[in-house]
Amino acid sequence: MRSVLVKDVLRVLIITGQTGPWATQLVRAVEADRDASVVGQVSHGQAVDHVGRDRPDIVGLDMSGLSSSSQAAGLVREILALAPVPILVMVPSGQRRDTSMAAVVAGAVDVMTYPAKWDVAVEAELRKRLHALGHLSQRRRDRLRRPVIRELRPAVAGGRPHRVDGVVGLAASTGGPPALARVLSGLGGLNRPVVVVQHLQSGFVDGFLGWMRRESALPVDLAVDGAQLRPGVVLVAPPGLHAIVRRGHRLSLLDEPVTLHRPSADVLFHSMADCGCEGGIGVILTGMGDDGASGLLALRRIGGTTIAQDEESSAVYGMPKAAHDNGGAARVLPLSDIAAAVLRAADAPVPA
Secondary structure: OOOOOOOOOOOEEEOOOOOOOHHHHHHHHHHOOOOOEEEEEEOOHHHHHHHHHOOEEEEEEEEEOOOHHHHHHHHHHHHHHHHOOOOEEEEEOOHHHHHHHHHHOOOEEEEEEOOOOOHHHHHHHHHHHHHHHHHHHHHHHHHOOOOOOEEEOOOOOOOOOOOOOOOEEEEEEOOOOOOOHHHOOOOOOOOOOOEEEEOOOOOHHHHHHHHHHHHOOOOOEEEEOEEOOOOOOEEEEOOOOOEEEEEEEEEEOOOOOOOOOOOOOHHHHHHHHHOOOOOOEEEEEEEOOOHHHHHHHHHHOOOEEEEEEOOOOOOOEOOHHHEEEEOOOEEEEEEEHHHHHHHHOOOOOOOO
């Protein structure tokens, strides 16, 4: 086991049920980045002790060897009770997804599926995700020294038109499931169709839908091509297909255009703008990258309501920041205020 004293190096604790060449390869994949170092490689049973002792910036939790949802969720909760450290769940490609989804529900921030054989692309993806979570870890430490930021950007010139119709689009990526659950739980009484884009691997759809259905104040279904957009019903775009709003309140599911993410928040928001959805409401929640920023700007330009989650409440302030920086987000709000803002924009009653 190694310890690192170099300032500003990302300290990663690897928790794994595997030993031998695979574990060695995992450690090498992390340390191939000069800005990251493995402070420990420990078993699931040793995890809590080492989190307390090594104080890592990030925990990489390999799910191999965790056979039950309760075991996975319990381990995540124990780690977070000791330190608010971002946890990246690493899932073998052949493992059932309900176990890893339980870890996310318990507080893990991101999930990455890995194949039996590591290659350069997998290693690059791992380092990319670790770096994104590394920024989160630093911000959580800084949070103790600064107040919550609440910012309101100027609205579209001429003011917001009266909202009598339109689709609500919610988009998220890394850290998105708990954020979406929080927003959906506060949308009781909303009389608008809701379309959700969450960057999610196909094996996690059932677990994600089950979670949203438990938390949401509105019915939640998986979208199908040609579905009618119904007021007060949430449709979740399936992995691998874009969700495109059509005139007449229909939803198309297409595999074009080819983009980094399918479904894409940009494609959803651009479709809302293209079909003249000036009463539309677009919301970008936590996530890595910039998906959704240009589409949100297009929606704002036709008079739609556009909202981004603020930095303090975001697990990863990538997508919301991009929407803030390019002017797409008219409002930047804490997660706790977003559901109420959507209800107000839709002229729906807001609970006291």
